[in-house]
Amino acid sequence: MRKIGQIKNLIIDTDMGWDDVLAILLLIKNPNYNILGITVTGCGETHLDKGVELALQLVTLGNKPDICVCAGADKPGQYDHKFPTSFRDMMDDACGLKDDLPVAIGIKDKRNAWEFIKYCLKEQENQIIILSLGGLTNIQKLIEMQPSPALENIERIVVMGGAINVDGNVAALNNSNTDWDQGTEYASNTYAEWNIFLDPKAAQVAFHSGIPIKLVPLDACDYAILDKTYYDLVTAKDAVANFVGKLLYQKTEGSAQESIPLPVFDPLAAIEMTNDLVKSKYEKMRISVKKSETKKDNICGQTYVTSDKSVPEIEVVTNISSNEFKNIFQESVNSPLCPLPNENISKNIAILIYDQIEIQDFAGAFEVFSAARNDDNSPVFNVFTVAENKAPITCNSGVTPAGQKSSSFKITADHTLCCHPKIDALYIIGGPGIDALLDKEEQQQFLTEWIAITSQDADYVAGTCSGALLLVLSKQLKNMNVTTHHSRFDKMNALSEKYSLNLNVLDTRNGEQYIHNPGSKFMTSGGVTCGLALSLHIVELYQGLARKESLAKDVLEYTIPLGVAHPEFYSASHMDPANFVLGFSHLNIIVSDLAMMDDATNFYKRTLGFREAWSVWLSPESCEHFARDAGFADGKGKVMVRFLIHPNAQLHLELMYYQYPKGKQEISFHKTNDVGGIRHVALEVNNILKVYAWLKNQEGVKMLSDTPPEKLTPDPQTFFYWIDPYGVQWEMEEGRPMARVINGTVG
Structure with a gap:
């Protein structure tokens, strides 16, 4: 959840x-x-x-x-x-x-x-x-x-x-x-x-x-x-x-x-x-x-x-x-249950390794699991490696360029497949050695058979990067969403088709970076940083959300950068404005009364998928400060604020009801080319024609064009405008990914 x-x-x-x-x-x-x-x-x-x-x-x-x-x-x-x-x-x-x-x-x-x-x-x-x-x-x-x-x-x-x-x-x-x-x-x-x-x-x-x-x-x-x-x-x-x-x-x-x-x-x-x-x-x-x-x-x-x-x-x-x-x-x-304060947890996590595993996949997961701590600083997990035998295993650093050598080192597994401690969670590493291993296993199952047997008593089984292919080959994953390193999507689809597993292979790099289907002990992820996200998810499953977030932030310093959180220097006369703008905060929409606030809430939930985040009547003290900062001459006000959040875009809408002072009560609708003010809010979507068809049939939506949008050849962008009942003009666009906009590529 x-x-x-x-x-x-x-x-x-x-x-x-x-x-x-x-x-x-x-x-x-x-x-x-x-x-x-x-x-x-x-x-x-x-x-x-x-x-x-x-x-x-x-x-x-x-x-x-x-x-x-x-x-x-x-x-x-x-x-x-x-x-x-x-x-x-x-x-x-x-x-x-x-x-x-x-x-x-x-x-x-x-x-x-x-x-x-x-x-x-x-x-x-x-x-x-x-x-x-x-x-x-x-x-x-x-x-x-x-x-x-x-x-x-x-x-x-x-x-x-x-x-x-x-x-x-x-x-x-x-x-x-x-x-x-x-x-x-x-x-x-x-x-x-x-x-x-x-x-x-x-x-x-x-x-x-x-x-x-x-x-x-x-x-x-x-x-x-x-x-x-x-x-x-x-x-x-x-x-x-x-x-x-x-x-x-x-x-x-x-x-x-x-x-x-x-x-x-x-x-x-x-x-x-x-x-x-x-x-x-x-x-x-x-x-x-x-x-x-x-x-x-x-x-x-x-x-x-x-x-x-x-x-x-x-x-x-x-x-x-x-x-x-x-x-x-x-x-x-099946969501995680948060432990009690001072409650100690002790679980065994086995990392399955084989020749030519990926160093970062291994080291990242090992670091996450080893760093997890109970309140008394005792380790949450007993982390150990397990392999087919005790022969030295080569760890490679990334994909080896053609005709070149890759840096590597060797490790020896702590335990073998036939002799190891009880396994509560099994974690399968990826790496360039997966291809030879898959060929070997398809000829005669040994490692995948062990995975299937071990999975029966394990709480959770995870496959990261190309290691997810080995988990798929164990034939335990059926009729579910899965992922792997993006270069291995075709191979995963081929295994699914060959063994009639009916798997839906997804690219999660721009999302949560892992997949854990509700009700299943099995989970998969892409490579490297995706594996970090997956490892932290396993920590959450045992220790709860708060401890996972603390581990990521305070120990691993694993965050997705959104801007400069703490600029080095502030001064009224000298500052770099790029250092204090952290990101987009919210869009404000004024409603006339509480009924209109509820109607607007339901409208944005129904049409665009927003969720309610929180709502509050500003306290008298807050209203006094708010009225002064908002420029109301008498310094008085009574205001209700409700925030909506979009779960994918992380965009916030702020609905506000001024019981006092009252402003203009009629909603104004501007033309697309009117001068002054922000004329529209643009959202990137993943299928412009389906979104057009959806919104066109939604009550309260006014389309500015009666025909479906066409690509702006040679520009790859496609867009359309629509107006909601509350005076906001929206643009839905496809083909101009936000990463390109951030990097300065507008077209």
Whole structure:
């Protein structure tokens, strides 16, 4: 799971059911979220005290014992709706797995749920997302607190709940087991979804509050039905992944299996919250809730679309891609688990060597693994070499020019293939000797057979540079993305075709420089610096993102240069401006209100693939400084800022809403050749005609030409212009790579 932009603040409000547990554990592994706290409601699947206890055990399991856990309401505000007693008992016991969880390190916070959330809304500078996975009683109590909390600091509430155009699930659960029958109010209610039914009034208060809400109802959940394939998605071996696997087994084949089709409710809501599901469909709706109770044909808790304009619109997820959800679920559950502070890790890494390996491939990986340290400065990895025998092995320095000799030296392997320590991670080096080795192995497998056998018990297996070809020849990599040194792409494709492996060979030199498919122990990279990136990724898999970044920056000094970070000399009268300009910061777009900010956010996400980075109401002190620096005469202001980030281009859009002072409220559209100001923002794309076809069909996009773009012969560049609804003219161009622009080649 990639870290994108600034980490976002999150509070999870939960009733600690089986799916809540899965959602929480997925988010604990997500590097993009700072979980401020887990607030537990006793109005749902678990009893309050048991739910709090489970939450404390989960944050301990996830190596995040400092996450605050608070108790909330122990009963709904309206009626006394509740899950069947034996069902709740099963959830209290985590579907029979409670004893598999560690003893909690932390203790329950003394504040109740709504007091804790109010405190966070006041103290946190950036806005907070609330993920609501149970009944909304705690949320109602927060909204109705006096004096009122800083509700404007809620970025949004993502609610798993409701059923808009599909049946509810109250009657389905009630009627699926005679022990769970609670009477006709439940048995006849085919309209309500459980989280809304538990406290209908609380749900209506939330929906009518005006707080931005994304609703993930059963309409969307019904596209993500739990089955045995989810269990197979879990391949990581850390404590969180192991527990997730056990819980999925219990719900699909074990003692907690249910007789009715069961959506993966809360994990879907959690992943919808991350905005990683780009294929999902949404609609703006005004949602209200039926609150009256009847003995027969009960509609209490039904969510419905109202035409009442006084009810604020909320965003409703209407459709998702089940395959896309499974892919993100797999990537999330298999993401690295950060170790506890002062937790020591000790793993064995074997570097497979053979005659004429590449010095840099070997030395770079050896340096990365050997430099990785625990907090007490003990080595994380026992790094050793392994080879077919103990004969001296020649290490070459790069590709040997034709007719010339290459500098080299010899090493002897620490261990042989038949006698070596346990291997946790196997790392296969590349080099010019790979061709003779591949020919030999294709005649009679020996080394590749050893790789296949060793891979069975290894946590991870990596092939770097041309060493990736040896991994491919072991025939374990099938139907996945792979890479190698760019000069070996044809050979890798040929091996894939020859052995029907269906591999997709990619050039990663301008990206992450390695490929690790979610759910697989196998990974590949290009050569030299790509191998450094791959080695650091293996460090991350064992030690977490923060320690990998620290190792790269503080020990290896491995960074991609973006400019002169610390110019040697500053003076008002003498400076080289090239030394203080580090890069492009952002583009600013002004919106008229919060609704327009949300519309603009969704537009840029939908059309160009931007992601939300962070948002914040500037504090009074910040506004005072901002107003002065921005040139506002009275020195006053109230401003909301939201940053969007493009995950590939690393381009930031800054959306700003001036509640005060107000500027011109009409959007101005300029012609391409108007004098003054920046007329367009240009983005380099990889397929101009496909991008043209995509944008031409997007709502809100105005093309300046009705015909597809043509190449500017003899210039290789192709481009087109378009205007968005917010006054920005964009240029999409292909054929003028940014590297050429940076180097001064414009045409």
